[in-house]
Amino acid sequence: MPLNLVVVSAIAYVALLFAVAFWAEGAARRGRARWLRGPLIYTLSLSIYCTAWTFYGAVGTAARTGLEFVTIYLGPTLVMVGWWALLRKIVRIGQVQRITSIADMISSRYGKSTALGGLVTAMAVVGTAPYIALQLQSVTLSFAALAGPAQASLNDTALIVAIGLAVFTILFGTRNLDVNERHNGIVTAIALEAVVKLVALMAVGAFVVWGIAGGPSQTFELIEAAPIATWELQPGRWLGLTMLSAAAFLCLPRMFQVMVVENSDERHLATASWAFPSYLFALSLFVVPIAAVGLQVMPAGSNPDLFVLTIPLAQEQDALAMLAFLGGFSSATSMVIVACIALATMMSNHVIVPLWLAMREQGATVSGDVRHVVIGARRASIVGLLALGYVYYRFTGGGAFLASIGLISFCGVAQILPVLLGGIFWRGATRIGAGAGLILGFAVWTWTLFLPSFGDGVAVSAATMAEGPMGFGWLRPHALFGISGLDPLLHAFFWSMSLNTLAFIAGSLLSKATAIERVQGAAMVNVFRFGSGARGWTPATVEAEDLLMMAQRILGGREAQRLFRAEAVAQGKRGFLPDVTPDFLTHLERQLAGSVGAATAHAMVGQITGGLVVSVEELMRVADETAQIMEYSARLEAQSEELSRTAAQLREANEKLTALSIQKDAFLSQISHELRTPMTSIRSFSEILRDGGDMTPEQRSRFSGVIHDEAQRLTRLLDDLLDLGVLENGQVSLRLETVPLSGIIDRSLSASGAVTRMAVARDPAREQVFIETDPDRLSQVFINLIGNAVKYCQAPDPRLDIRVRHAGAGLDIDFVDNGAGIPRESQEVIFEKFARVGDPDAAGGAGLGLAICREIVHRLGGTISYLPGQDGAAFRVHVPLRQNLSAGLAAQ
Amino acid sequence: MSDGKRVLLIEDEPNIIEAVRFILSRDGWRVSTHSDGADAVDAVRARAPDLVILDVMLPDRSGYDILADLRADDAMKELPVLVLTARGQQKDRDLALRLGATEFMVKPFSNQALLEAVRLIAAPSTGAPQ
Known part of the structure; x- marks a missing residue:
């Protein structure tokens, strides 16, 4: 097939994706095509789980190890069907806490820890680089298979693909990505790719079964005859791989992106819990037939990883081969796009922006250049990720089997699982424990699996592999603590997860959670019981007017008045000013949080009600959140005005808070004056009377009269203060x-x-x-x-x-x-x-x-x-x- | 004693005026009073007292402004002024002293302390109070 045709087809396909994304974006913005936010698209978008590795590699795995490829589908299926309550909890937490990524989730749970966010990000990046390499490899190989290897060197092709994907992802992913809303464009394009993948694989499968083998029964005979049928199941490896893929399904940054961040309605999960396993089932239906027939009809030594492509080619079915190519291309591109977007969000939010903020003396001031920092950071992250993937690809020489690269990645990101599950089910989990578990698990993974994957003698010398570092035999990468003979993958999975979990539990038990960790822990563990985390309010001395004024600044006059009036009506009152009840404060705080973020809203309401002394942690969270708000806004290239509006609102809110604080001072100062004035007369005259001396009886009686009057004045003032307090708190009962x-x-x-x-x-x-x-x-x-x-x-x-x-x-x-x-x-x-x-x-x-x-x-x-x-x-x-x-x- | 020196009390609370007047008169001071903020500076200028006791929260005008005006006038730059106020925070004291108050006292006060303060600042050159 001519190279030009392949290139043009690929570009035309990308253009189609662009068009679909663009259309979906527009339709969603105008509120049309509601099905775009429905469970169907959601389910299909989950299919980014199936990358080029599954598309091509499943057949390769089947050709080499029989049914073992099923484990990769089994893990997610078990999670979706058997443990969808867990997914629902994660999704609910994601919605309530406005989580932007898996790093954000971990960081939020453990007290908004910047360090943990950065750590998870680093792990995700290192764990994803091999995966991106894998996609590069698959596109490169499929390209070469389709256009002929003579057309271009493999490395050049990989580089071009990497650059192309970088450009594509930057255009696609940093154009109008906005964590506040759903990215209907991208998700829809990915759903389309999911359909293309499925159609392509089923078309090849159907062709193989009916076009080559001559029907289902002949196919079964071929399978019986193929060496696949005689391979035995290895229970340990099966169990391990199923657990591994289940863990990865939950922890992969891209899965978290589509499953949690992009989720617009929790109920979609109910549909996805059966629809997504069905999709996986359909996708795996023809894997074994293709492998068996391929082993039969293809010349010996053919790479089974490419059977999906090479069988149609060998049978001179160019159109089908093109469809298969596009299917694989879809798998690769959708994975890279979403993974890069998810990781770029994590890198900018948890690494680059915090560093940038820390380097600036002013801290989190809102200014226009934040936008550029964030956008720049995101684009640089995307380029960096693809560069990393390319470097990994070059280092490993593209030689490893597709599936083994994928499993290395899986094992890396699976290290997040204990901390994630512990975080949402165990209130006792602490930041120290999480850090210890993550670091240890990640270190073990790096040592036992990641570094050796570069090949013998590349990252770890052959001597070290055989004898351990500096002669420590018990540290041999493939035989930790002297336990040898295990499959390297299982060995790494077992040790990394065990040590990770142990360190996590031990660290959590031995360390003490900070207040904010406990708050977040309770909010996440009990997310269904408490809804939004239930930080309740007790009505202190707070005026509804003050709250209304603040709300108007933030929500806008009309919206704020509507909110207050509705509450007043609900309380059976007239006008705009409801009683300030704890429920109303909580409700108001939630409304404000939609505009300025939860921590800021909490601090604002707290400041006004006086029910809260803003702690350092709260301020940190405000700064943290302000940074995030800036960062969200910054992403809206088309809405840069909104950023300045947000900035102005924050400034105004700040001025307002200052003004309120001054008002409170003035009030206290006034009370002090009102109390001291009568006390002055009382003290002075009582001293005069006490000290005696020259005084007419008239003076004496007059002075005691003054003391009496002023004492009464004091009493009245105190009565008034108490009366007003009672009235304002709504504790008064009327006798009608x-x-x-x-x-x-x-x-x-x-x-x-x-x-x-x-x-x-x-x-x-x-x-x-x-x-x-x-x-x-x-x-x-x-x-x-x-x-x-x-x-x-x-x-x-x-x-x-x-x-x-x-x-x-x-x-x-x-x-x-x-x-x-x-x-x-x-x-x-x-x-x-x-x-x-x-x-x-x-x-x-x-x-x-x-x-x-x-x-x-x-x-x-x-x-x-x-x-x-x-x-x-x-x-x-x-x-x-x-x-x-x-x-x-x-x-x- | 005071040798009949003249004190001008600028204060708007009738009972406090009466108390201060009684205390100081008994000590031999000649006490005159003024209870309005707006023309307090004119009152000081017209009566040329030896010492002023100045309230801060007056109707129409802040005692701080009055103090600032007094200090801006060459004739009254050195005039002893005792600021006597119900606002007792440190920042009030700082402000008063920065504006040139000779002494700062918080209400309620002890009669003895008021007397001593008045005696002290009215006769700074003669040294110790009597």
């Missing part, structure tokens, strides 16, 4: 009665002593209306308003009008005096605690009275407001005629 309004006003007027000090005009006819309310509380409000008029109205002939009128389902009761009124600029703040006018150092606080009034009236289902433009100070109290039942209940 139906009474005439006039009676409440009578009581209030006499209690405030207004009648003797100012003229009071009333409207007796309109006051004859019965309202259902808490008369004591309402009269507390009236007394306060009337008292203010008495105190502040400076008119020569002070006068107070009390007007009543029906308004909607309630009453408006206005209190209007003829004094100077309240200056316009202060009208908005008078209902705040210790609201003061102008200079914060100036005195003259209105105290807590109006703040209490506002709280009471809200409890009673009404509103209180200042009426501008009247003769003097004018307040309007609006109360409902009847209490809304649910509001009444909510208030209690």
Whole structure:
């Protein structure tokens, strides 16, 4: 077949993938083609498990060792069918914790440890490099088989393929990859590749069975006759390989990417749990027939790894051969693309960006250049990974059997399994234990399997292989602790996993988990019980307004108001301000987390409620998360504006937090002033009285009078503070009665002593209306308003009008005096605690009275407001005629 | 004793004014008072007291601003000023002293301590208080 045709076909196929990815991306963005996010595509995307190794190598394995290839399918099948509850747990944790990769998962579980993230990343990279080499090798070999080996040297072809894949992956994977959302484009393209793989293999299989052998029964005869049939099962190796492939299925970074990160709905797993094993079954159906027929019809010495391709070629079925080539090409490219994307995410998130942030003195400031760092890091990672794969390919000389390279990789990434399972099932697992297990397992794997795989004398000298390093016989790579005679793979798998698990358990038992590890451990282990990890809130002294202000900054005005209004309605309240309950805080935090990340949201809510002193760990997590937020945003090349918006929001949120902190200081300082002032008089006069000396009896009695008055003032202030605290916490219970309004006003007027000090005009006819309310509380409000008029109205002939009128389902009761009124600029703040006018150092606080009034009236289902433009100070109290039942209940 | 020196008390709380006036008068000081922040500087200028006791949280104007204005005026640069405030944090003390307060006291105060402070700063050149 001419080389040009092969190259053009490959490029045309890649263009088709691009087109599909592009279309799917667009359709998903516009909300069309919902099946693109359905279980079918999800199941097919899982097929990146089957790489070129499975596509070509399964037949090769079958031709060499009979049915052993089945183990590679058996492992994942057992996991999918038998242990899909585990997958569901991992997926749930991934969703709840917004996990971006397997490294992120491990790092998150063990206290957001940067070191563990980096370690897992390093292991994944080293474990994946052979795998990429494998894909290079398979594409190179299939290329050579199709176009003829004379066309180009194998190494050159491998290099070109590596470069091509790098370019392709960068274009494909760093164009619009975004961990926040699902990558419908890439996943759809991979699903298409899965179909191509399956169709190609089945077509070749069908051709072999019916085209060459002449039907199923003849095929069975051929299989019986082939040497395959006589190979025996080795139970140990079977068990080992099945476990190994099951472990790798769970731990491979690319599998984690499609299974967890790309999962849009947990329920897809239910479908995949039977559909994916079926896919594997279909894929393996013709493996043995192809191997048997190939051994029969192909010349001796043919590479069985390429039977899928060479049998159609030998039979001059060029179209079928092309289909087989594309099938293998699909397997290789989809694996490389997803693996590179997953690893590039891990490398940039857990190695490059942390290093970069650590090198900058400022730490995590949001700025435009982060985007470039992250994108650059990701692209460099992709190039680096493929370069690594190419180097590995050159070192091993492309000589090893396909399958053995794959198994080396499997064994490397399987080292993550103990730490992963331990992390989500055992709360006692600690960072130290995880680190110890990973390092030991990885070291054993490197020594016993990875380094020897380069070939005799390349990485490990022949002498070392035979006698151990520096004569330590018990450290021989293929006979650790003197146990020789095992299959090298099984030997490595057994020792690495055993020592890994032992070190993990021992390290965890011997070390103590930090607080954040315990929190994360509990959140992951109990993910189904607690949902989002249940970091609950107790309502401290927090104002719904403060929360609303913060939420508006982050969610935007409309969304924040919608959220608060919905909650208020759910609580049976009017307006935008619900009671601040623990549930609401948790809900709010979750909403905010969607915008600024969980740790930041937690810290923000904590700051405002005062229920949390932000710890160093929290701050670290905020920084960590901020870095991730920046990094997510950075990836949206097309949405760079969003990054600056996010940055602005973070800045604003920060300013807001600072402002709130200042407000709190001001409040405390004000309380301190309000308490100290009466105490000053009391102390000073009591000292005067105590020390005796010249004093008239009048002075003496006057001074004790002052002490008495000031003591009462102190008591009132404390009562007010406690009253307000009770009201704000929603602990107040209303005693509802139906009474005439006039009676409440009578009581209030006499209690405030207004009648003797100012003229009071009333409207007796309109006051004859019965309202259902808490008369004591309402009269507390009236007394306060009337008292203010008495105190502040400076008119020569002070006068107070009390007007009543029906308004909607309630009453408006206005209190209007003829004094100077309240200056316009202060009208908005008078209902705040210790609201003061102008200079914060100036005195003259209105105290807590109006703040209490506002709280009471809200409890009673009404509103209180200042009426501008009247003769003097004018307040309007609006109360409902009847209490809304649910509001009444909510208030209690 | 004070030899009839004049103290100007700038303070808005009537009961505190009464207490300070009583304590200082009994010690021989001539006490005048002013309870508004806005024209406090003019009041000091007009009455030219030997010593000022200055509250911080006044209506209309902060005592810190008043202090700064006093110190900016050559005639009153050296005038002893005792800042007497209910704001007792270290930062308040620092601010007051930086702005040129001669002494800083927190409310509530002991009458004896107030007297001693007033005597001390009113007669810095004559050495020890009496």
